[in-house]
Amino acid sequence: MASNTRLIKYLILALMAGIAVWQIAAGNSPFGTGLLIGIIIAAGSVEIKQRRISELQRKGLNPYDERAWSLAGMAAYGSIRIYAISLALIILAGSIWGPQIKVNPYNLLGLCLCALLGLYVGSYYYYNQKF
């Protein structure tokens, strides 16, 4: 099961690398290069995480124990709550005082996704310290 998940992760990364190379070849090099760097970082993280999990499993420990699931649940709830409140405040303030500007919707969605993931990681570390 774990090796299947790992294989799927690497297949997705390979597919994304293909898209990055295609974009660089097509002349959209800022996006392609950024994507390629992201893929390299993601592949490194997946490999490091997998080694740590294998090390724990070799010692007979369970890296996916109930505390980890509990923390993940609290982090997900905490991050979505902060995200929704922050977004609501930004929309409110922006609708009243913000200038009318044109934005690339894909860049905006990318920023929103990064913010949500960042909040999740931060929340996870916070709850990991707390519990």
Add this chain to the structure above:
Amino acid sequence: MNNRLRELREKAGMTQEELAALAGVSRQTIISLEKGKYNPSIILAYSLSKVFNMSIEDLFLLQEGGRNNG
């Protein structure tokens, strides 16, 4: 919730890692339990009490107003 995990583990001469392996959890979970930061599920409490061959009530002590999210 208070517990006697550290006391019993040290009495048994076990490391946190050994206890974690016996209970099927991570070492970090044992650390959090010993510090009283994390409240285990009934299944984990049962597994730990089995390791020390005692009842859950003898291992975990619920205090008045001692409920939290963990």
